[in-house]
Amino acid sequence: QLQLQESGPGLVKPSETLSLTCTVSGGSISSSSYYWGWIRQPPGKGLEWIGSIYYSGSTYYNPSLKSRVTISVDTSKNQFSLKLSSVTAADTAVYYCARLRITMIVVAWGQGTMVTVSS
Amino acid sequence: DIQLTQSPSFLSASVGDRVTITCRASQGISSYLAWYQQKPGKAPKLLIYAASTLQSGVPSRFSGSGSGTEFTLTISSLQPEDFATYYCQQLNSYPLPFGQGTKLEIK
Numbered sequence: 001q002l003q004l005q006e007s008g009p010g011l012v013k014p015s016e017t018l019s020l021t022c023t024v025s026g027g028s029i030s031s032s033s034y035y036w037g038w039i040r041q042p043p044g045k046g047l048e049w050i051g052s053i054y055y056s057g058s059t060y061y062n063p064s065l066k067s068r069v070t071i072s073v074d075t076s077k078n079q080f081s082l083k084l085s086s087v088t089a090a091d092t093a094v095y096y097c098a099r100l101r102i103t104m105i106v107v108a109w110g111q112g113t114m115v116t117v118s119s
Numbered sequence: 120d121i122q123l124t125q126s127p128s129f130l131s132a133s134v135g136d137r138v139t140i141t142c143r144a145s146q147g148i149s150s151y152l153a154w155y156q157q158k159p160g161k162a163p164k165l166l167i168y169a170a171s172t173l174q175s176g177v178p179s180r181f182s183g184s185g186s187g188t189e190f191t192l193t194i195s196s197l198q199p200e201d202f203a204t205y206y207c208q209q210l211n212s213y214p215l216p217f218g219q220g221t222k223l224e225i226k
Contacts, residue, residue: 047155047163047206047217062214063120096162104210105153107174109162 002027004110018084022097029078030055035100038082040093087117125218131226136197140221142190142207151211154192158203
């Protein structure tokens with residue numbers, strides 16, 4: 001059964017770079033049937049699409065975050081990663097990694113990891 | 120960008136009730152809409168995609184309808200496990216926004 005697990009620091013200082021990794025188990029990240037993505041949810045608020053990546057490395061980023069976001073994939077480790085630079089308190093959120101159908105429907109989610117931006 | 124507006128934002132209902140949540144898009148999105156359920160402290164779960172297709176394993180009391188700019192999620196007979204927050208998401212064009220959510224509470 002497919003599992004996605006986020007990992008990374010739970011506390012990041014303002015102006016620094018948030019880095020998270022999603023490890024995929026029970027399925028191949030190189031599958032041609034899926035994209036892989038990141039979605040976040042500030043405390044008590046709704047969901048925000050961050051971006052997605054195909055195993056080939058093709059990416060899409062939310063324009064509101066595009067200047068600060070990089071999503072990459074490591075097929076040898078069955079992982080994909082998120083980097084968000086110049087973070088502020090507004091980037092405090094639960095970050096979810098996800099598997100997406102080609103149509104971008106989110107069909108599987110990681111459990112989520114809380115990242116707090118604070119000095 | 121396409122905006123999604125869900126109504127109501129909060130809904131209080133009883134077990135056994137039939138409830139309907141609406142999601143309106145700021146411009147037409149054909150049937151490129153999905154619905155998710157989220158319980159506190161958990162990741163969302165896909166319920167419906169393509170506006171009306173039930174995801175495998177989701178109880179048949181959930182149904183979706185609509186196309187263009189207006190969509191609905193209906194729960195035919197509320198069960199205790201259905202009290203949660205529901206989100207719509209448009210999949211027609213980037214940046215693939217979600218609605219603001221509808222919190223369904225027990226009356």
